[in-house]
Amino acid sequence: MYLCLAKYMGWGRAFALAHRARICTPQPSGPTLHPLISAQLIPSAMRDKISLASGYGNFAVPAVAAEAAIRSISSGTLPVSDAAGLPALREALAQGYQRPITATQVVVTPGAKSALFALFKTLLRPQEEVLLPTPNWFGFGELITRAGGRVCPLPLSSESNYALTPAQLEAALTPQTRILLLSNPNNPTGRVYTRQEMQALLDVTRRFPELYVVSDEIYHLITFGAEPVPSLLDFEDPHERHVVVNGYSKSLALIGWGVGYLVAPAAVAAACAAWQFATSVAVPAPNQLAALAATQAASAIAAELLAQLQPTRARMLAELAALPHVPHGQPEGTYYAFPDFRAYLTPHLPAAAAAAELVASFQEAGVQVVDGSSCGPPGFVRLSYAVPEETLREAMHRIALVLQARQLASDLGC
Numbered sequence: 001m002y003l004c005l006a007k008y009m010g011w012g013r014a015f016a017l018a019h020r021a022r023i024c025t026p027q028p029s030g031p032t033l034h035p036l037i038s039a040q041l042i043p044s045a046m047r048d049k050i051s052l053a054s055g056y057g058n059f060a061v062p063a064v065a066a067e068a069a070i071r072s073i074s075s076g077t078l079p080v081s082d083a084a085g086l087p088a089l090r091e092a093l094a095q096g097y098q099r100p101i102t103a104t105q106v107v108v109t110p111g112a113k114s115a116l117f118a119l120f121k122t123l124l125r126p127q128e129e130v131l132l133p134t135p136n137w138f139g140f141g142e143l144i145t146r147a148g149g150r151v152c153p154l155p156l157s158s159e160s161n162y163a164l165t166p167a168q169l170e171a172a173l174t175p176q177t178r179i180l181l182l183s184n185p186n187n188p189t190g191r192v193y194t195r196q197e198m199q200a201l202l203d204v205t206r207r208f209p210e211l212y213v214v215s216d217e218i219y220h221l222i223t224f225g226a227e228p229v230p231s232l233l234d235f236e237d238p239h240e241r242h243v244v245v246n247g248y249s250k251s252l253a254l255i256g257w258g259v260g261y262l263v264a265p266a267a268v269a270a271a272c273a274a275w276q277f278a279t280s281v282a283v284p285a286p287n288q289l290a291a292l293a294a295t296q297a298a299s300a301i302a303a304e305l306l307a308q309l310q311p312t313r314a315r316m317l318a319e320l321a322a323l324p325h326v327p328h329g330q331p332e333g334t335y336y337a338f339p340d341f342r343a344y345l346t347p348h349l350p351a352a353a354a355a356a357e358l359v360a361s362f363q364e365a366g367v368q369v370v371d372g373s374s375c376g377p378p379g380f381v382r383l384s385y386a387v388p389e390e391t392l393r394e395a396m397h398r399i400a401l402v403l404q405a406r407q408l409a410s411d412l413g414c
């Protein structure tokens with residue numbers, strides 16, 4: 001331990017710290033030496049803020065999309081979009097799926113969040129249940145409850161790489177379950193559900209003809225596996241109950257442009273479009289034309305994002321591997337890692353409080369992360385590697401120091 005500390009702070013300070021630590025008074029609430037140690041370990045120069053918490057990457061706007069938007073703005077009169085979106089964009093999106101989809105099934109929305117909310121408002125009757133395998137994106141819960149539904153978490157285990165077996169799914173479905181909600185690739189774990197896994201789950205859901213299956217595929221092109229991420233729309237939909245939500249702010253780098261969409265059976269799509277007409281606005285035409293250009297150039301844009309992410313992904317995985325007692329798996333998709341820091345939680349605190357305290361100690365060292373409790377499991381943390389490599393290196397260095405400080409405090413019983 002002192003060897004590690006000495007590496008960062010020198011032997012003299014490490015021994016002085018150890019000596020000071022030894023004379024501290026043990027506190028019933030846990031290792032309250034942490035602030036003292038972290039104050040010693042983390043120089044004030046390191047306290048400027050770095051965020052690995054953002055859900056949005058550091059990607060440049062694709063030139064083809066920017067040019068399309070500029071052209072439309074410069075052309076004088078903007079086209080007035082239908083509430084459900086410009087026909088050309090709806091058509092292009094429909095054409096992008098393997099199975100036959102028509103433009104009437106596509107609704108363009110102000111971001112994926114709006115697509116989800118329109119969908120939940122349309123499908124959920126009061127207090128109906130949405131089965132949500134967890135960990136999952138923290139935004140789903142609020143969207144569901146604000147739409148009048150209830151979230152039923154289905155906890156999955158990191159030990160099995162978040163596998164969702166048909167038996168687990170079947171046991172969790174009840175007559176009150178209206179929607180099964182998946183995200184693939186999963187935010188925050190980066191887990192990609194394969195074609196075989198999806199098929200096995202859909203073999204279960206087909207036995208529940210009233211159940212809707214909703215797949216949020218907003219990270220679908222950000223995958224480092226050998227196979228493309230399967231879309232729910234690649235599979236047979238025996239009861240017309242499959243819905244996909246997607247958007248442009250992740251895989252296609254249109255961050256802040258507010259373009260998302262849903263693809264649903266025609267009647268559901270029409271009801272969602274009616275909701276949007278009544279409560280919101282069509283996405284502005286320049287943004288839709290930018291999205292159309294991005295759709296047409298999707299493979300090239302995604303290839304560029306993946307090339308940009310490769311080095312930071314490799315660095316993130318290497319840095320995590322160097323942290324003792326932090327299992328982290330190999331996330332295949334998204335630009336997140338979801339490591340397990342449970343070994344560093346303060347004992348005797350309730351799990352959520354201990355997780356919040358850990359996250360606060362990272363924050364104190366100037367690193368913002370997402371507390372895994374917001375996605376399901378306390379003690380895990382979501383870290384984005386869609387940041388410059390130097391920023392990531394510095395953030396992981398600080399995290400390592402905080403863990404060393406916590407380990408030292410724990411070893412010393414303070």
Ligand SMILES: Cc1ncc(COP(=O)(O)O)c(C=O)c1O
Pocket residue numbers: 055110111112113114137139183187216218247248249259260
């Ligand atoms: C899984 C998932 N769905 C939807 C959204 C919202 O996307 P948008 O920015 O298009 O509203 C996010 C944003 O973080 C997300 O992670």
